[in-house]
Amino acid sequence: MGIYLVSVGAQEWLDGDDDEHEAEGGRGALASALNDELRRRGRAPYESVPEAAAFVRGSGLSFEEKLVPAMDGLAALCREHLSPREGELLLGWSVLVPFSLDEEIRLPVESAYTDDTVVAGAPEVLALAQRLAAVIGLPVEAIPEACDNLDLTMWFLEGQAKETAESRPGPWGEDLDTAFYVALYLRAAQHALRRGCPMTYC
Numbered sequence: 687m688g689i690y691l692v693s694v695g696a697q698e699w700l701d702g703d704d705d706e707h708e709a710e711g712g713r714g715a716l717a718s719a720l721n722d723e724l725r726r727r728g729r730a731p732y733e734s735v736p737e738a739a740a741f742v743r744g745s746g747l748s749f750e751e752k753l754v755p756a757m758d759g760l761a762a763l764c765r766e767h768l769s770p771r772e773g774e775l776l777l778g779w780s781v782l783v784p785f786s787l788d789e790e791i792r793l794p795v796e797s798a799y800t801d802d803t804v805v806a807g808a809p810e811v812l813a814l815a816q817r818l819a820a821v822i823g824l825p826v827e828a829i830p831e832a833c834d835n836l837d838l839t840m841w842f843l844e845g846q847a848k849e850t851a852e853s854r855p856g857p858w859g860e861d862l863d864t865a866f867y868v869a870l871y872l873r874a875a876q877h878a879l880r881r882g883c884p885m886t887y888c
Contacts, residue, residue, distance in 0.1 A: 689752070690750055690887065691886075693878070693881065693883045694738075698713050699714075700714065719794070735882070736881055741835065743834055746831065746833075746877070747834070749873075749881075750833065750836060751836060751838050753867075753887075754843060757777075757863075757867060759861045762864075763821070764818070767817065767821050768818075772814055775806055775810060779804045780799070780803050781804070781805045781884055782805075782806055782808050782874060783806070783807060783878070784808050784879050785809070791805040792804050797886070799887060808879050811874075819868050819869075822857045823857050824865055825856075831873070842865070842869075847866075
């Protein structure tokens with residue numbers, strides 16, 4: 687049990703063949719509502735979603751991480767270094783898409799944990815995560831890049847992060863829970879852009 691941040695493949699996103707999600711409004715319903723709103727704004731619909739890849743550890747073709755630590759530190763970091771609107775953008779989305787959006791899109795479609803769905807653009811989320819990573823001195827090159835199967839979660843929870851903090855000291859190592867979430871949003875946005883896929887919570 688718990689909350690996971692995962693990548694979504696074409697079949698689930700476009701067709702909505704997952705009965706559980708269809709009962710909740712569905713990925714298919716979400717994709718349709720998003721495309722309607724994009725067209726209303728004069729933009730092309732989002733239809734070039736890649737198929738979900740077969741799981742291969744370390745391939746970087748899928749994304750699954752679990753939100754385990756408390757988020758209080760991240761919220762405080764956002765309040766200190768981001769504007770209220772930027773903080774809301776980073777923390778408030780329920781779906782991340784691999785293209786830029788001038789502003790978040792709020793859709794009247796139920797998501798996993800809310801009555802509606804807030805869609806944000808990965809480029810904007812990535813820029814904010816990069817700013818926070820710089821603030822805390824996150825050693826980006828030392829943390830897992832492929833996040834196929836809780837790689838990032840385990841890196842922070844099983845001791846590798848603490849070991850790295852001893853050799854690469856900095857503000858990031860003083861609050862590993864906060865560093866985890868900065869790394870999580872950074873890697874999630876990078877994955878969405880690299881693979882061209884949406885990301886969502888489940």
